[in-house]
Amino acid sequence: MNKILTCPRCEEHGDGIPNARLLFARIVSVEMQVKVIKLTGCITFISEWERSTVLGFLILFACDISPRAIEMVKSNSLYNEEIINAFVYDLTKDDICIESESVDLVSLIFVLSAILPNYFETILKKLFKVLRPGGLLLFRDYGVYDMAMIRFGPGSKLAEKLYVRQDGTGAYYFTVEELHTLFTSVGFEVICNEYVSRQTVNLKEGINAQRVFVQAKCRKPHKMMTQPS
Numbered sequence: 001m002n003k004i005l006t007c008p009r010c011e012e013h014g015d016g017i018p019n020a021r022l023l024f025a026r027i028v029s030v031e032m033q034v035k036v037i038k039l040t041g042c043i044t045f046i047s048e049w050e051r052s053t054v055l056g057f058l059i060l061f062a063c064d065i066s067p068r069a070i071e072m073v074k075s076n077s078l079y080n081e082e083i084i085n086a087f088v089y090d091l092t093k094d095d096i097c098i099e100s101e102s103v104d105l106v107s108l109i110f111v112l113s114a115i116l117p118n119y120f121e122t123i124l125k126k127l128f129k130v131l132r133p134g135g136l137l138l139f140r141d142y143g144v145y146d147m148a149m150i151r152f153g154p155g156s157k158l159a160e161k162l163y164v165r166q167d168g169t170g171a172y173y174f175t176v177e178e179l180h181t182l183f184t185s186v187g188f189e190v191i192c193n194e195y196v197s198r199q200t201v202n203l204k205e206g207i208n209a210q211r212v213f214v215q216a217k218c219r220k221p222h223k224m225m226t227q228p229s
Contacts, residue, residue: 058083059083059085060083060084060085061084061085061087061098061103062084062085062086062087063086063087063088063089064086064088064089065088065089065090065091066088067088070086070087070088073086074086091111091115091119091123091126092115092116092119092122092123095126096126096127096129096130098130099130100129100130101129101130101131101132101133102130102132103130103131103132103135104131104132104135104136105131105135105136105137105138106127106130106131106135106136106137106138107137107138108127108137108138108139108140108141109138109139109140109141110140110141110142111141112139112141112172112174113141113142113170113171113172113173113174114169114170114171114172115170115172116162116170117159117162117172120182121182121185121186124182124183124186124188125186128186128187128188128220131220132220133220133221133222133223134219134220134221134222135219135220136191136217136218136219136220137183137188137216137217137218137219137220138216138217139179139214139215139216139217139218140196140213140214140215140216141172141174141213141214142171142172142173142174142212142213142214143173143174143175143176143195143196143212143213143214144161144173144174144175144212145173145210145212146173146210146211146212146213147200147209147210147211147212148171149161149163149171149173152171158170161173161174161175174214175214176193176194176195176214176216179193179214179216180193183216183218187220187221188218188219188220189218189219189220189221190216190217190218191216191217191218191219192215192216192217193214193215193216193217193218194214194215194216195212195213195214195215196212196213196214196215197210197211197212197213198210198211198212198213199211
C-alpha cells in the first residue's frame with residue numbers, strides 16, 4: 001500500500017484550495033506510484049479522496065492540532081480506519097509517530113502561514129525525515145502582497161510579513177526566495193517554486209482583489225549508491 005502524509009488546513013476557504021487539490025490528485029495518480037499519504041487537518045479533503053478509486057491503493061495519515069477537527073474526520077460516515085489514520089498532532093512540539101522514510105508524499109497546504117516563522121525549519125526537518133528517498137513534498141500557502149496582507153491595519157503587524165487576525169490567529173506571507181532557502185536548507189531538491197495569482201471579483205459587493213499564493217513541489221533526494229571498492 002502507498003502512504004501519503006498531507007497537511008491542508010481543514011477549514012481554509014481561500015480560492016487557492018481547489019487548484020491545490022487538483023495538483024495533488026494529478027501528482028498522486030500520474031507522476032508517482034504513491035503508497036502512503038499524511039494528511040494534516042483535512043475534513044473535506046478526506047471525504048473527496050475516500051470517494052475516489054485512488055484510495056484503493058493508498059494509506060492516509062491525517063493529523064491536526066485541533067481535537068475537534070480530528071473528531072469531525074472520524075465521525076464522517078466514509079471514515080475507514082483501514083485506509084485513514086487520523087490523530088491529533090502539534091507540528092511545533094511533538095515527534096511524528098510515523099516510521100522514518102515510510103511516506104511517499106507529504107502535503108503542506110495552508111499550514112505554515114498559521115505558525116510562527118521560527119518553527120518553519122524544525123517542521124520541514126520532521127517532514128523530510130518521514131519521507132522516503134524520492135518522496136515528494138507539496139506546498140501551497142499565502143504569498144506576499146496577497147489581498148489579505150495588504151488589508152491588514154498597522155496594529156496587526158507583528159513582524160516582517162507576519163500579521164495577527166482579529167480572531168487572534170497568525171498569518172504569514174511567503175516569498176519564493178525564502179521558501180527556496182528553507183527547502184534546500186533541510187535537504188530538499190526544489191522541483192518548482194512559484195507565485196500563483198487569482199483575481200477575486202464580486203460585482204455586487206464591488207470587490208476586485210488580487211489573491212497571491214505560493215506553490216512548490218520538492219523531492220527528497222535518492223540516497224547515493226555506494227561505490228564498489
